[in-house]
Amino acid sequence: MADRKLEITQVRSGIGRQSKHRRTLEALGIRRHQQSVVHNDTPAIRGMLRQVVHLVSVREIGE
Template identity: 35%
Template sequence: MAKKEITVTLKKSTISCNQKQKATVKGLGLRKTGSSKTLENTPAVRGMIKKVIHLLDIKE
């Protein structure tokens, strides 16, 4: 059975975000605006994405 993956791209800067949101973006492995990362589709990753969804572009 193949594992499902999600590609997340940082589309907005984290300059105006609070420290928790910045830490969440860093935890997802994103650094600069436009950077992308392919992650496993797990409940933990989904929760992190939900906290900063306004900054991300998501493709399943």
């Protein structure tokens, strides 16, 4: 699990969403719509993604 990475792309807008969801997107490093970031596949990141699953798409990158 440590070698895997996740590519996270915001596909829905954060406008009008709960502030908790907007703060989670910012904590993931996503600043604007359609931006992609890459993170290690950790339980903390998975928990953050569970909160904003309706706003992002996730792709596993096996390295």
